[in-house]
Amino acid sequence: MSQNDKHSRREILTKGLTLGALTLGSLSFVQFLPASLQSHETQKSKKVRYGMVIDLKKCIGCYVCMIACKQENNVPMGYYRTWMKDVERGKYPQVKRGIISMLCNHCEDPICNRNCPVKATYQRPDGIVLVDYDRCIGCKYCMVSCPYNMRFPNPYRRTADKCTFCAHRVDRGLKPACVEACIGKSRMFGNLLDPAASEVSQLIASQPVHVLKPEQNTKPQVYFLHLDYLMVEANKTDFKYMKYFRRRVSQEMEVTEAQVKDNYEVLEGKCGADRTYAYKLKDNINKVGSL
Amino acid sequence: MEELSRVIYNAPHDIYLATPIAVYFFLTGISAASFIISTLAYVFGIERFKAAGKIGAVMAPIVLSIAPLFLLYDMLQTSRFVHLMYMFNFRSPVSWGSVLLTLYPINCLFYLYYIYKQNQPKIKFYGYVGIPLAIAVHGYTGFILALAKGIALWNTPLMPIYFLVSAMVSGTALLIILAIVKETFFENNAAINRFFPKVEKEVIWELGRLLAVFIAVDLFVAFSDVVMLYYTTPENSIVAKLILEGPFSNMFLIMEIALGMVLPFIVLLIPGLNKSYTVLTVMSVLVLVGIWAMRYVTVVAGQYVPLM
Numbered sequence: 001m002s003q004n005d006k007h008s009r010r011e012i013l014t015k016g017l018t019l020g021a022l023t024l025g026s027l028s029f030v031q032f033l034p035a036s037l038q039s040h041e042t043q044k045s046k047k048v049r050y051g052m053v054i055d056l057k058k059c060i061g062c063y064v065c066m067i068a069c070k071q072e073n074n075v076p077m078g079y080y081r082t083w084m085k086d087v088e089r090g091k092y093p094q095v096k097r098g099i100i101s102m103l104c105n106h107c108e109d110p111i112c113n114r115n116c117p118v119k120a121t122y123q124r125p126d127g128i129v130l131v132d133y134d135r136c137i138g139c140k141y142c143m144v145s146c147p148y149n150m151r152f153p154n155p156y157r158r159t160a161d162k163c164t165f166c167a168h169r170v171d172r173g174l175k176p177a178c179v180e181a182c183i184g185k186s187r188m189f190g191n192l193l194d195p196a197a198s199e200v201s202q203l204i205a206s207q208p209v210h211v212l213k214p215e216q217n218t219k220p221q222v223y224f225l226h227l228d229y230l231m232v233e234a235n236k237t238d239f240k241y242m243k244y245f246r247r248r249v250s251q252e253m254e255v256t257e258a259q260v261k262d263n264y265e266v267l268e269g270k271c272g273a274d275r276t277y278a279y280k281l282k283d284n285i286n287k288v289g290s291l
Numbered sequence: 292m293e294e295l296s297r298v299i300y301n302a303p304h305d306i307y308l309a310t311p312i313a314v315y316f317f318l319t320g321i322s323a324a325s326f327i328i329s330t331l332a333y334v335f336g337i338e339r340f341k342a343a344g345k346i347g348a349v350m351a352p353i354v355l356s357i358a359p360l361f362l363l364y365d366m367l368q369t370s371r372f373v374h375l376m377y378m379f380n381f382r383s384p385v386s387w388g389s390v391l392l393t394l395y396p397i398n399c400l401f402y403l404y405y406i407y408k409q410n411q412p413k414i415k416f417y418g419y420v421g422i423p424l425a426i427a428v429h430g431y432t433g434f435i436l437a438l439a440k441g442i443a444l445w446n447t448p449l450m451p452i453y454f455l456v457s458a459m460v461s462g463t464a465l466l467i468i469l470a471i472v473k474e475t476f477f478e479n480n481a482a483i484n485r486f487f488p489k490v491e492k493e494v495i496w497e498l499g500r501l502l503a504v505f506i507a508v509d510l511f512v513a514f515s516d517v518v519m520l521y522y523t524t525p526e527n528s529i530v531a532k533l534i535l536e537g538p539f540s541n542m543f544l545i546m547e548i549a550l551g552m553v554l555p556f557i558v559l560l561i562p563g564l565n566k567s568y569t570v571l572t573v574m575s576v577l578v579l580v581g582i583w584a585m586r587y588v589t590v591v592a593g594q595y596v597p598l599m
Contacts, residue, residue: 087299111439117385118386139362139365140365144307147440148441148598212599
């Protein structure tokens with residue numbers, strides 16, 4: 001009996017060792033697969049498709065979504081995963097000010113996903129487009145591919161970075177940080193394929209909705225209510241203005257005194273609203289400079 | 292039209308692909324073009340081009356071995372360049388490049404080796420394989436830009452053709468410069484003459500005329516590109532204004548079009564001038580500077596207009 005026992009124990013041991021070795025082997029193999037094929041415990045049935053509806057009439061322009069996103073995701077200074085585009089429209093007696101929330105559209109047919117040479121960008125079955133930071137080589141091709149300018153190089157991680165729809169929160173049944181923080185409940189998040197339970201799918205079904213740049217054929221999944229086309233397309237003809245958008249550094253963030261001064265000089269003699277911009281720009285540059 | 296709205300605040304964005312990428316495009320263009328010119332002699336049997344073709348065959352792998360270094364420099368995670376070798380995404384033009392940038396230089400080296408061995412059938416084989424590879428190795432860079440479809444200046448089917456034609460221009464120009472330098476300064480250098488036979492005067496003049504033809508084609512392609520930009524969608528016309536009136540107008544109109552194309556084209560057609568080595572060298576340098584301006588304007592001006 002005891003011999004048998006020993007035998008069986010040895011068998012079990014060898015079997016266990018082989019199994020362990022196999023598992024280890026397969027594990028090390030798994031990390032070479034694209035992240036889309038690796039098993040996620042988060043992968044749900046195909047009936048989930050996350051999306052967002054932004055009601056711009058409810059947006060009060062408090063910038064709390066920007067702040068919440070930065071706090072939640074530790075976004076580096078000077079970069080934004082979500083931001084507000086602040087637009088002034090019309091001429092003096094009839095002036096209107098509007099705001100557009102910008103974030104990654106988590107497109108159904110993402111160009112960044114198609115153009116990534118190493119499949120570091122992938123789309124989960126629930127539609128969230130993510131970057132595999134260990135695969136990304138930082139070729140920056142996704143950043144120029146995105147028609148919405150939503151991607152940026154993360155200076156610390158040195159890879160591409162973008163909005164994740166707070167995938168880590170969503171997987172735990174929470175809402176994205178910006179949605180949670182939104183004061184006016186302008187941002188609404190939910191499952192687009194579940195008309196019974198989710199507010200977003202009901203809104204999309206019943207209201208006139210818009211997406212950004214539908215002509216790019218990316219099928220964005222962030223829908224806007226009360227979107228003003230003239231505000232989206234605002235101010236792309238003033239070449240002086242474009243200087244502000246384009247921080248001419250690609251790898252390191254360096255802002256010198258001279259650059260700040262230069263920006264102020266260009267701003268002089270413009271409309272009053274520019275002072276707001278200057279203030280925010282200065283604020284922004286100070287933060288960047290102190291890094 | 293009066294502007295209806297203006298932006299008060301927006302998030303800043305970088306110009307992500309800048310000078311290193313423009314240099315890379317410039318160098319691959321020269322490499323591909325010099326290979327194609329060398330096949331004129333060794334594959335299509337135009338005997339008088341043989342001496343010049345040999346210079347082209349040497350230029351092609353040397354220039355191409357420098358070019359990817361600029362890509363590595365521009366990469367944020369340089370050490371991860373090996374990912375390109377075993378993680379393919381064949382829907383991405385950058386991934387096509389990792390295949391082409393491996394195959395093309397190897398083919399170039401074989402081609403060069405058999406030129407020195409004077410093994411005619413092998414030269415022809417590697418020449419025939421090399422021509423589509425050379426077109427692909429530069430044509431794919433055009434697709435890199437053309438498939439970034441948010442950017443109006445890049446997203447045009449003309450982009451790969453524009454790139455290839457300007458590559459032929461810059462490659463011929465550099466070949467003329469090298470041939471003239473060799474004939475002027477190293478005419479009696481035995482070590483160089485052992486490898487490179489004498490390039491006849493008539494051949495250099497003919498290369499000059501060839502350059503004029505390529506410039507004419509390039510001018511036509513540039514013209515159709517700009518016209519289509521100017522008259523079509525709002526995004527396109529903004530980009531056209533950017534390169535015709537905006538901050539890139541000096542570089543585009545003066546450096547690229549006037550000094551880089553129109554002036555050399557006219558000078559190369561004047562009967563007396565186009566046979567002087569000095570004039571040919573100056574014009575070739577102007578052409579090279581013009582094509583460099585074209586690469587830079589295409590890469591940087593495309594990203595200059597905010598997309599959102």
